[in-house]
Amino acid sequence: MSPQLSSLAASLGICVVSALAIALLVITLYILGTAVFCIREFTQRAHDWPPLIGTVFRQLNNFDKIFVEHVNADPAVVEHVLKTNFGKYSRGAFNTEIVKDLFGNGIFVTDGDKWRHQRKLASHEFSTKVLRDYSSDVFRMNAVKLAEKTSSAAANRITINMQ
Incomplete structure (x- = not known):
């Protein structure tokens, strides 16, 4: 080289x-x-x-x-937000997109006219009469179960802890 x-x-x-x-x-x-x-x-x-x-x-x-x-306990402000001027306080697109997969397009997600329509439909299901009838049926059903269990325990002389 x-x-x-x-x-x-x-x-x-x-x-x-x-x-x-x-x-x-x-x-x-x-x-x-x-x-x-x-x-x-x-x-x-x-x-x-x-x-x-x-x-x-x-x-x-x-x-x-x-x-x-925002946390508020003043009844006047709560009434203003939830009743008087509800339309001014929307959920917004960001919050809607986050919970849309979970709740769909139901009452918890929609705003405006869609919300009013959903609310009107739901208000019939939560009337005093419907809730009273439903709770009466549930109470009767559970009262029958309780009566059967206590009767069975009494017949077999078994102590039941009712707490």
């Missing part, structure tokens, strides 16, 4: 090693920079974010950060 060829191979080897070293340095600096950015963002905003995973106690400790909600 001639001296020129060996010096060319040596300089080519040095160039390849230098290029690899520069690429490794750039990747390392990128990873370190990203890590520093993430750590800084997390430490500055960690108190604002609820934990995505964790124990029940950690979730309960951050309960106020998990849900956006």
Whole structure:
């Protein structure tokens, strides 16, 4: 091998090693920079974010950060929201899409005219007469079961704990 060829191979080897070293340095600096950015963002905003995973106690400790909600106990405001101006307080597209798979297009998901229609249909099923008749049937059925069990226990002289 001639001296020129060996010096060319040596300089080519040095160039390849230098290029690899520069690429490794750039990747390392990128990873370190990203890590520093993430750590800084997390430490500055960690108190604002609820934990995505964790124990029940950690979730309960951050309960106020998990849900956006408004709590009100003033009867006038409750009447305003639920009765007087119900149409102004819609569920919104975001909430509708979340629960649509679970509830379909029923009363718990719809707004406006569809909600009024669903409510009118449901109000007949929750009238005083329907509920009284249903609860009477359920009471009679369970009273018969209780009477049978107590009669059987009395006939066999078995003590029953009624709690």
